[in-house]
């Protein structure tokens with residue numbers, strides 16, 4: 001087994017992403033295979049969010065400078081932002097976070113307490129300016145894509161919403177079989193001017209998050225100075241198969257932005273009340289998450305995540321038509337396939353599929369065509385012999401559904 005390869009190296013071998021000098025460093029370009037991986041992740045998490053009652057929205061990637069004056073980004077976060085651009089007398093900023101746009105969607109009409117909580121979700125990219133020397137592969141990039149969601153909740157709903165958000169992230173970690181620990185990222189009490197809002201709110205919010213974690217009987221480590229500028233965070237820290245640590249999912253409880261945007265809902269007595277925002281993302285960043293799973297699995301993704309699940313290898317050109325027919329059949333059943341026909345010899349085709357870590361290699365020759373069967377090899381080199389096509393198909397579909 002190849003161990004300890006970086007995600008950049010494996011990404012090249014598996015043809016998942018590339019970089020271009022003309023586009024710029026820190027701006028990864030995902031290839032067709034890399035995009036299949038991204039879409040698989042996106043469909044996976046969006047289905048879970050939809051089941052949990054999240055609704056999807058779409059926003060543009062820039063906003064007026066004023067938006068970030070109100071949000072406080074310009075005051076506390078401007079070093080990490082791209083500078084404003086002027087266009088036809090107005091100043092715009094490339095969004096450093098998605099919260100202010102989502103907040104404006106919530107604020108489009110006054111919500112009744114009965115409509116709360118409002119859970120808005122979107123897979124979208126936010127931008128962070130970095131020194132070019134700090135950019136590295138998919139782990140430090142200028143565009144960070146999140147399954148970003150914002151829950152607008154009444155104070156009596158916040159614990160339950162936190163629990164739901166945590167359950168979603170834990171389900172993902174189980175499905176990916178990842179080890180993790182929980183970090184409660186608090187503010188740095190010796191450097192309070194880095195943060196928005198008053199001391200009372202911060203202490204109260206941190207206490208509330210501790211209460212929720214204790215109530216849910218979840219162990220955590222409290223770390224000072226790792227909070228977002230608008231509120232404390234709960235981070236899921238992941239240890240991959242090589243014991244490398246990655247910060248991924250976050251959940252944040254925020255009293256500050258509702259205040260700054262003067263958000264309200266109407267309570268049972270017709271009074272205006274202040275909601276609380278829960279910021280949450282499962283894949284803290286798609287780019288970093290993809291880097292992590294590439295290194296964690298060393299490119300040998302489980303079948304459900306593999307960009308190509310079954311490689312079809314015709315022994316020679318006269319078996320090509322049948323190979324294509326079988327690939328079509330598999331594709332119609334939702335199995336991702338590719339017919340490998342670039343090389344002349346079967347040995348070379350096997351080598352290509354194995355290098356690209358395709359989980360199954362289906363070989364098609366004379367006897368397979370005659371018997372409507374397929375000879376299966378695994379990427380580990382195990383020869384599983386001839387199998388009835390429908391039987392093999394059933395097995396692959398079960399593995400995809402079970403995420404093994």
Ligand SMILES: [Zn+2]
Nearest residue numbers: 097098099279
């Ligand atoms: Zn947010």
